[in-house]
Amino acid sequence: MDKDxxxxxxxxxxxxxxxxxxxxxxxxxxxxGINQSSISNGDSxxxxxxxxxxxxxxxxxxxxxxxxxxxxxxxxxxxxHFYGGPDPIPPRYSNRIVRExxxxxxxxxxxxxxxxxxxxxxNGTREFYELFISFYAYLDFRGELSRNYKIFRAYSGxxxxxxxxTVTTFPFNAGNSWLFSVIGNVDYLSHYTEDKWQQYEIxxxxxxxxxxxxxxxxxxxxxxxxxPADNSGHGMDELRLGHYLAQDLKICTDPDxxxxxxxxxxxxxxxxxxxxxxxxxxxxxxxxxxxxxxxxGCNGSVYFDDVYFSQNRARIEICNSFxxxxxxxxxxQIPTAWSDNSITFTVNQGSFNExxxxxxxxxxxxxxxxxxxxxxxxxxxxxxxxxxxxxINMPPVFNGIGYMEGKMIKKIVLFxxxxxxALVEFxxxxxxxxxxxxxxxxxxxxxxxxx
Numbered sequence: 001m002d003k004d005x006x007x008x009x010x011x012x013x014x015x016x017x018x019x020x021x022x023x024x025x026x027x028x029x030x031x032x033g034i035n036q037s038s039i040s041n042g043d044s045x046x047x048x049x050x051x052x053x054x055x056x057x058x059x060x061x062x063x064x065x066x067x068x069x070x071x072x073x074x075x076x077x078x079x080x081h082f083y084g085g086p087d088p089i090p091p092r093y094s095n096r097i098v099r100e101x102x103x104x105x106x107x108x109x110x111x112x113x114x115x116x117x118x119x120x121x122x123n124g125t126r127e128f129y130e131l132f133i134s135f136y137a138y139l140d141f142r143g144e145l146s147r148n149y150k151i152f153r154a155y156s157g158x159x160x161x162x163x164x165x166t167v168t169t170f171p172f173n174a175g176n177s178w179l180f181s182v183i184g185n186v187d188y189l190s191h192y193t194e195d196k197w198q199q200y201e202i203x204x205x206x207x208x209x210x211x212x213x214x215x216x217x218x219x220x221x222x223x224x225x226x227x228p229a230d231n232s233g234h235g236m237d238e239l240r241l242g243h244y245l246a247q248d249l250k251i252c253t254d255p256d257x258x259x260x261x262x263x264x265x266x267x268x269x270x271x272x273x274x275x276x277x278x279x280x281x282x283x284x285x286x287x288x289x290x291x292x293x294x295x296x297g298c299n300g301s302v303y304f305d306d307v308y309f310s311q312n313r314a315r316i317e318i319c320n321s322f323x324x325x326x327x328x329x330x331x332x333q334i335p336t337a338w339s340d341n342s343i344t345f346t347v348n349q350g351s352f353n354e355x356x357x358x359x360x361x362x363x364x365x366x367x368x369x370x371x372x373x374x375x376x377x378x379x380x381x382x383x384x385x386x387x388x389x390x391x392i393n394m395p396p397v398f399n400g401i402g403y404m405e406g407k408m409i410k411k412i413v414l415f416x417x418x419x420x421x422a423l424v425e426f427x428x429x430x431x432x433x434x435x436x437x438x439x440x441x442x443x444x445x446x447x448x449x450x451x
Contacts, residue, residue: 069093127235
């Protein structure tokens with residue numbers, strides 16, 4: 001193939017790959033390789049590449065997989081609060097419900113107590129203007145449906161103790177909706193499922209004139225708002241995970257109502273709305289301190305695992321999908337060194353199985369993810385040293401398509417492009433067939449295109 005024809009083919013090939021999506025979107029950061037072909041839990045792995053940016057500070061504020069605890073003992077290394085019942089139970093290690101690949105979790109128990117949480121207490125010396133939080137949670141509620149459960153809350157203590165961010169579930173849709181509340185803004189998000197481990201990730205950044213935030217549920221973005229500013233001028237200084245299970249309820253307080261002092265209950269559509277209360281009570285429904293005890297208790301526990309608090313959202317995650325936007329299962333990784341062209345992290349295998357292939361992503365401080373880099377847990381990793389030169393290389397992939405599959409796709413695209421050009425420029429099918437018979441596609445596929 002002459003140079004002019006080769007240039008035409010390459011221009012069309014590049015355009016096809018770029019516009020057709022085989023090559024994915026251009027990203028500032030690029031992973032060129034890692035220092036081992038397969039990885040295991042606890043390994044220290046080096047990622048090489050470019051455009052990773054900075055992560056300051058590098059280490060997470062706190063990371064805990066709870067594996068060093070003893071079931072039944074109180075959590076260590078966290079500030080805790082637990083009260084609201086006759087015999088308060090502190091957050092504790094538990095082997096009752098654990099994730100695959102784990103032997104321990106953290107349990108916050110709400111058997112007739114409304115508060116049980118762990119996190120960071122206010123100490124008067126630190127404020128956070130940006131936070132990224134990742135954790136897995138398993139909701140095991142029993143008894144009556146609580147009017148709400150606040151799984152996470154961040155407070156600011158100045159000028160007064162107020163909530164900056166809250167993630168709550170209300171009994172909408174039979175009690176299965178998460179609510180994201182930031183400085184007075186509330187938006188209903190997605191649904192949670194009891195009796196199942198699910199990942200939740202939260203990011204919030206406070207600016208002088210506005211606040212930004214995101215919420216992810218099993219990898220799917222649920223909230224990406226432009227939020228009003230917190231005019232206090234202060235950051236977040238108290239963080240609570242587990243937190244409140246409401247034990248109170250509303251009863252009819254209209255003495256003329258036939259339902260006087262009865263539980264106002266939940267509306268037919270599964271919500272707690274004022275019109276429904278009015279229809280039932282024909283007056284006013286008010287909260288009481290009787291709580292769920294009058295209905296047998298709003299009991300249960302919430303279990304946590306792989307809890308990660310960071311002061312920025314630059315991070316590494318390993319996910320089940322090569323497509324970042326369609327990920328369903330991710331495991332946060334623990335960075336120990338970070339520069340623009342190299343990152344070192346400790347592997348958190350989470351619930352990935354031995355021999356399973358997943359995809360490593362570098363997410364920069366702006367929240368932009370790299371293309372997925374294929375990794376294999378345990379033995380049988382990909383042949384990372386493609387040239388047998390001792391250097392670990394990134395296997396050529398097209399958005400997660402394997403190396404050989406990628407070559408085949410390139411060959412097919414190249415063939416179709418050459419055929420199309422030949423039909424136009426060389427006199428139809430006969431001329432095209434004559435040209436195509438002279439093209440060595442394997443050579444063209446591997447040619448460095450030196451022009």
